[in-house]
Amino acid sequence: MALLDAATDAPPLGGPDLPQERRLVTELPGPRSAAILARKADAVPAGVGHTVPVAAVAAGGGVVVDADGNSLIDLGSGIAVTTVGNAHPKIAAAVAAQVAQFTHTCFMISPYESYIEVAEALNRLTPGDFDKKSALFNSGAEAVENAIKIARKHTGRSAVVAFDHGYHGRTNLTMALTAKSMPYKSGFGPFAPEVYRAPMSYPFRDGLTGAEAASRAISQMEKQIGADNLAAIIIEPIQGEGGFIVPADGFLPALAEWCRANGVVFIADEVQTGFARTGHMFASEIFGVVPDLITTAKGIAGGLPLAAVTGRAEIMDASHAGGLGGTYGGNPIACAAALAAIDVFENDGVIERAQQIGAILTERLTVLQSKDPRIGDVRGHGAMIAAEFVNPETMAPDAPLTSAVAKAAIARGVIVLTCGTYGNVIRFLPPLSIGDDLLNEGLNVIAEALAAA
Numbered sequence: 001m002a003l004l005d006a007a008t009d010a011p012p013l014g015g016p017d018l019p020q021e022r023r024l025v026t027e028l029p030g031p032r033s034a035a036i037l038a039r040k041a042d043a044v045p046a047g048v049g050h051t052v053p054v055a056a057v058a059a060g061g062g063v064v065v066d067a068d069g070n071s072l073i074d075l076g077s078g079i080a081v082t083t084v085g086n087a088h089p090k091i092a093a094a095v096a097a098q099v100a101q102f103t104h105t106c107f108m109i110s111p112y113e114s115y116i117e118v119a120e121a122l123n124r125l126t127p128g129d130f131d132k133k134s135a136l137f138n139s140g141a142e143a144v145e146n147a148i149k150i151a152r153k154h155t156g157r158s159a160v161v162a163f164d165h166g167y168h169g170r171t172n173l174t175m176a177l178t179a180k181s182m183p184y185k186s187g188f189g190p191f192a193p194e195v196y197r198a199p200m201s202y203p204f205r206d207g208l209t210g211a212e213a214a215s216r217a218i219s220q221m222e223k224q225i226g227a228d229n230l231a232a233i234i235i236e237p238i239q240g241e242g243g244f245i246v247p248a249d250g251f252l253p254a255l256a257e258w259c260r261a262n263g264v265v266f267i268a269d270e271v272q273t274g275f276a277r278t279g280h281m282f283a284s285e286i287f288g289v290v291p292d293l294i295t296t297a298k299g300i301a302g303g304l305p306l307a308a309v310t311g312r313a314e315i316m317d318a319s320h321a322g323g324l325g326g327t328y329g330g331n332p333i334a335c336a337a338a339l340a341a342i343d344v345f346e347n348d349g350v351i352e353r354a355q356q357i358g359a360i361l362t363e364r365l366t367v368l369q370s371k372d373p374r375i376g377d378v379r380g381h382g383a384m385i386a387a388e389f390v391n392p393e394t395m396a397p398d399a400p401l402t403s404a405v406a407k408a409a410i411a412r413g414v415i416v417l418t419c420g421t422y423g424n425v426i427r428f429l430p431p432l433s434i435g436d437d438l439l440n441e442g443l444n445v446i447a448e449a450l451a452a453a
């Protein structure tokens with residue numbers, strides 16, 4: 001089956017019916033993608049980069065198809081967004097129905113039921129057996145900004161702690177929360193005040209137990225800020241952009257307990273880890289922590305822009321009427337998509353599929369590691385697994401090797417993303433709609449790329 005219709009030259013429809021194959025009909029980029037990317041260079045600022053040098057025209061299952069008819073294996077899900085699969089039929093249908101009904105009223109002007117249904121679902125699905133409320137926004141960064149606003153209003157305090165290697169967004173407050181300077185912050189300051197940084201638990205590099213790492217962080221917060229001044233700490237249960245860093249057991253519960261004892265709001269940023277990605281509906285569950293507030297986005301709506309803050313009703317209700325909102329927050333089309341995605345998360349075996357994908361990724365990468373000491377660590381949960389590349393003698397991060405492997409894999413038609421404070425981590429975030437064969441083929445290509453590097 002041709003990927004581009006020969007008669008009409010029309011791009012194929014996306015979704016799970018796309019041929020599930022890696023197929024390169026040109027070098028990347030092919031001539032059509034190259035022409036589109038040349039226009040990008042003229043029309044879009046250089047600051048907006050891209051990882052894969054192709055122009056997408058369709059996607060679904062486990063592939064992304066480009067303008068030249070190349071079909072690439074997708075191990076990135078557009079950064080952990082298309083968890084249920086790109087152009088999922090249930091989402092496409094829900095969106096089409098909503099677009100035909102109404103596209104916008106502004107929830108703050110005339111509310112509609114779907115926003116409330118999304119809030120009810122989030123209140124039910126997030127960890128914590130207490131009354132919760134949810135507010136909806138457009139992006140992960142906007143959810144994080146609002147979680148901080150809510151925590152400050154509730155506590156009457158201003159200081160906020162984020163962690164080494166943490167990533168929370170690119171807006172002014174979230175840049176301040178984000179740890180890494182290049183490329184996220186450099187030259188874009190001054191940053192929002194009253195943001196402090198605490199040391200993370202990074203077992204591969206610090207060798208500390210969770211309890212030791214937590215007492216190091218707590219002692220620093222007590223000395224440098226004082227619990228009385230602290231509104232909130234915000235942390236990703238598994239750090240995403242920072243390198244898929246999984247904290248040692250006990251680290252997160254100890255922090256959460258200290259927060260509870262000191263009236264500090266514990267915010268879990270589950271923008272990347274949320275919605276089945278880790279083989280659990282939320283990654284907090286893995287560590288047995290119940291956050292006061294939780295931020296979500298990405299996977300929540302199958303690719304439509306939607307984000308949320310969910311948490312304890314008494315904290316969420318601290319804000320005066322009119323204090324929270326935005327023109328598009330909880331847009332009806334995004335809410336329709338989210339309700340369809342949540343239906344898939346709850347009823348279509350997606351969590352189990354994330355666990356199966358995690359088992360394949362872990363097994364294959366561990367075998368690779370046993371033969372190649374340049375893979376220093378394999379870690380993660382579910383369909384959120386990473387390999388950290390090092391100099392085997394010194395364990396120093398090897399960013400050039402990492403980017404060579406990623407580039408070679410992409411050239412061979414496998415979309416992979418790197419991450420990590422030191423740029424030495426390849427992360428695997430496949431859509432959960434990918435088949436085993438395609439996933440294994442993608443991993444074969446990674447192994448070839450590593451061997452050649």
Ligand code: PLZ
Binds near residue numbers: 144241
């Ligand atoms: N919190 C934990 O992972 C977004 C950003 C990629 P937005 N991560 C991908 C890039 O280079 O911009 C993210 C996240 C965590 C917050 C965010 C921000 O979410 O929807 O990108 O604003």
